[in-house]
Amino acid sequence: MHGRETGRWPLWAAAALILTGCGPVAPADNGAMDDDASGATNAPAGNVTSARSPTDGPLSAYVGQYPFDPVAGVAFRDHPLVRAALVQAGGTNAPVDRILDGPGPSTPIARTGDGRILSWGCEQHNCGPHNWALILEADGSNGELCYHDEDATPATVWLIDGRPTSRDEQCPSGN
Numbered sequence: 001m002h003g004r005e006t007g008r009w010p011l012w013a014a015a016a017l018i019l020t021g022c023g024p025v026a027p028a029d030n031g032a033m034d035d036d037a038s039g040a041t042n043a044p045a046g047n048v049t050s051a052r053s054p055t056d057g058p059l060s061a062y063v064g065q066y067p068f069d070p071v072a073g074v075a076f077r078d079h080p081l082v083r084a085a086l087v088q089a090g091g092t093n094a095p096v097d098r099i100l101d102g103p104g105p106s107t108p109i110a111r112t113g114d115g116r117i118l119s120w121g122c123e124q125h126n127c128g129p130h131n132w133a134l135i136l137e138a139d140g141s142n143g144e145l146c147y148h149d150e151d152a153t154p155a156t157v158w159l160i161d162g163r164p165t166s167r168d169e170q171c172p173s174g175n
Helices: 008-019 058-062 080-090 096-101
Strands: 117-122 130-136 144-149 156-160 163-165
Touching: 058 080, 058 117, 080 096, 080 130, 080 144, 080 156
Parallel strands: none
Antiparallel strands: 117 130, 130 144, 144 156, 156 163
């Protein structure tokens, strides 16, 4: 199922903005850490270092593997910690199956600059205009979801705890 063919991705992103009472948000201030009431930060994902940042956890074994490659019999995209992190980041309406099981390309699981886990994917034959990334700790905590649709406003939306956050950056691809 392709996001652009169904038309659900832009509506889902817009609904997230409308339902949370947020409109378009201003870009982050040079990556400075500004906490909002939800505890989410506006800092770029790759530059945040957290005291809670476990670099070794059950998801560490997936680094270098594709999301569909099994490790100990379970693919990253099927791991309960990954699915829970995606729902935690994107909210209850997060299209978990479309992100994790969609037919589009993906890159190998990678580490961000601060040691978190990054999984990136995109719409088949339409990667530049339509892609997403999931960033989480190796223990499955602190999930962040980035969704980019060049036809939406704003084109890139970052979600933490089901709420959009302000960031002046594209979804990272891990390449």
